[in-house]
Amino acid sequence: MNSVYANKNIVLGVTGGIAAYKAAEICSALVQGGASVHVIMTESATKFVGPVTFRALTGHQVITGLWDEPREFEIAHVSLPDKADLLLVVPATANIIGKVANGVADDMLSTTIMATKAPVVFAPAMNWKMWANPVMQKNVEKLTALGYRFIEPECGRLACGEEGKGRLASPGVILKAVADVLAIKNDLDGVAILVTAGPTQEPIDPVRMIVNRSSGKMGYAVARAAVERGAKVILVSGPTDIPEPAGVELVKVQTAAEMLSAVMARLPEAKVVIGAAAVADFTPKSPGNQKIKKTGDELSIELQPTTDITAEVGRNKGDRVLVGFAAETENLIKNAQSKLASKNYDFVVANDVSKPGIGFGADENEVTIIGKDGSVREVARAPKLDIANEILDSVKQALGA
Numbered sequence: 001m002n003s004v005y006a007n008k009n010i011v012l013g014v015t016g017g018i019a020a021y022k023a024a025e026i027c028s029a030l031v032q033g034g035a036s037v038h039v040i041m042t043e044s045a046t047k048f049v050g051p052v053t054f055r056a057l058t059g060h061q062v063i064t065g066l067w068d069e070p071r072e073f074e075i076a077h078v079s080l081p082d083k084a085d086l087l088l089v090v091p092a093t094a095n096i097i098g099k100v101a102n103g104v105a106d107d108m109l110s111t112t113i114m115a116t117k118a119p120v121v122f123a124p125a126m127n128w129k130m131w132a133n134p135v136m137q138k139n140v141e142k143l144t145a146l147g148y149r150f151i152e153p154e155c156g157r158l159a160c161g162e163e164g165k166g167r168l169a170s171p172g173v174i175l176k177a178v179a180d181v182l183a184i185k186n187d188l189d190g191v192a193i194l195v196t197a198g199p200t201q202e203p204i205d206p207v208r209m210i211v212n213r214s215s216g217k218m219g220y221a222v223a224r225a226a227v228e229r230g231a232k233v234i235l236v237s238g239p240t241d242i243p244e245p246a247g248v249e250l251v252k253v254q255t256a257a258e259m260l261s262a263v264m265a266r267l268p269e270a271k272v273v274i275g276a277a278a279v280a281d282f283t284p285k286s287p288g289n290q291k292i293k294k295t296g297d298e299l300s301i302e303l304q305p306t307t308d309i310t311a312e313v314g315r316n317k318g319d320r321v322l323v324g325f326a327a328e329t330e331n332l333i334k335n336a337q338s339k340l341a342s343k344n345y346d347f348v349v350a351n352d353v354s355k356p357g358i359g360f361g362a363d364e365n366e367v368t369i370i371g372k373d374g375s376v377r378e379v380a381r382a383p384k385l386d387i388a389n390e391i392l393d394s395v396k397q398a399l400g401a
């Protein structure tokens with residue numbers, strides 16, 4: 001069978017929400033695609049749909065309790081997670097997300113999630129107030145940083161009769177997300193990649209600083225995508241609110257000068273350098289040792305240029321692959337091409353930060369990847385993780401060349 005699901009072992013977790021019946025359609029599509037699907041239902045889920053539905057669809061015993069006598073696996077909560085290529089939770093209640101985010105393993109599903117090394121994908125569905133609850137959002141943020149994936153719920157009419165964001169994503173979206181995760185290649189296995197991310201902060205005095213609008217999301221997405229593809233990642237990051245991503249070696253810095261020394265110190269280990277950080281171009285020449293007092297007079301702060309980090313890497317590049325970013329507000333391609341040449345990049349990732357909804361702080365981006373060989377690849381608007389994978393595809397090609 002020529003399907004991305006063919007011969008894959010998928011554990012489907014079903015939890016206790018009204019959308020539980022929709023899990024049957026997903027289950028059926030996966031089985032039809034050639035996957036071997038094992039279903040774990042929470043006790044609450046069984047109040048909404050009967051296990052017999054999933055047993056009939058999958059041909060396998062459905063596990064509903066930690067203390068069930070498993071017929072197919074010796075110790076199901078250990079053998080199932082080992083066997084799984086992917087664990088999908090449809091629908092995912094606020095409860096299961098909260099449990100996983102806090103290390104609770106008190107039923108078969110949460111225990112299996114805790115014990116698996118396979119990718120875990122949650123498709124949440126709940127009342128819009130539950131989804132919008134800051135506790136819920138913190139849990140999602142925490143789990144996302146740890147490498148768990150979420151298929152965002154949709155906006156619309158909810159089963160409770162209210163309108164809002166919380167409806168289970170459509171089967172097509174869920175199946176595509178599963179296919180994308182199953183298609184992740186381990187094609188950067190062991191490749192050492194140095195990534196920079198985030199803004200830098202340049203002190204004016206002990207309480208004030210010059211910053212920029214970079215959130216660090218693009219660089220963190222590159223780091224995460226690289227780890228997922230097997231790379232050994234060193235992430236040199238300016239100050240961000242993003243939780244530490246799983247599997248990377250994180251080096252935290254504050255100023256452009258600190259980022260420069262961290263990058264140059266780790267450069268010998270790296271085969272690839274991806275400079276996604278928005279490094280300050282200027283820094284106060286003589287930052288005050290004490291807080292500068294307000295006197296009513298004008299204040300001039302003398303700025304001096306910082307060392308251009310990616311250009312410095314470019315000068316010491318050796319046989320490394322070097323990728324830089326060009327965040328521009330005008331003449332995007334022309335400005336990006338001149339950076340590519342002057343800084344000895346192999347690729348420049350150009351994005352127009354003046355466009356709403358992409359670039360700084362956004363969850364999505366839209367970029368043009370320009371190669372030193374003259375190649376120009378437009379990458380349509382997509383989540384930053386997808387953009388990161390496109391960039392890594394170019395890197396992979398350059399490594400193979």
Ligand SMILES: Cc1cc2nc3c(=O)[nH]c(=O)nc-3n(C[C@H](O)[C@H](O)[C@H](O)COP(=O)(O)O)c2cc1C
Pocket residue numbers: 014015016017018019042043044045092093094095096125126127130
């Ligand atoms: C009729 C009904 C519908 C529910 N729908 C949802 C839902 O859509 N999403 C959700 O997160 N919780 C929903 N709940 C609450 C969960 O069932 C409850 O939090 C339960 O503890 C979840 O257990 P589980 O995560 O182990 O399946 C619903 C409860 C009831 C009674």
